[in-house]
Amino acid sequence: EIVMTQSPATLSVSLGERATLSCRASQSVSSNLAWYQQKPGQAPRLLIYGASTRATGIPARFSGSGSGTEFTLTISSLQSEDFAVYSCQQYNNWPRTFGQGTKLEIK
């Protein structure tokens, strides 16, 4: 099973600032990597797939990069609605494993 490790566990950032979240895979997943946003009491929402492609309706301030084992989600200018938990997921191998999540909080 591929282990997905996210860092940091919690990230404190001010409104309008940039946030950079990391995700590392225990072995290569090529570009088969997705990012999800989840707010309390809600279902996850797909943000990024294919490591760098924004899903439908996702604002341009969200961007993804990386391939192989190292991936990054960047939010260029944080808005109040962006504070949530972000999870990465690989869909290159079975099972489709998730990272443990990064909680993005207001500084």
Add this chain to the structure above:
Amino acid sequence: QLVESGGGLVQPGGSLRLSCAASGFTLSAYSMHWVRQAPGKGLQYVSAISYGGGSTYYADSVEGRFTISRDNSKNTLYLQMGSLRLEDMAVYFCARVGINSAFDMWGQGTMVTVSS
């Protein structure tokens, strides 16, 4: 949209069947998955089924105890859970696999509580 139901309180060793009703799209065109989230924890993969139902996959932690199935005529996905354990307690989400292979639609989740 996807709407889960069937969650509730069950004793250890008990059984429960979850349902996931799809609307606004044709379920038979998509592979579907179940993902769970224990209180305060991250997302954990549970099971998958191909669009026609001919192929299934289970996480090791539920293999032999859970069964995924679908009734495309009813646009509904199911998860039959048996021999439930305390560690199965979680919110269970159904999710659709999009053409991009990521999970592009999720239900709101249904809570399964395992307690004596």
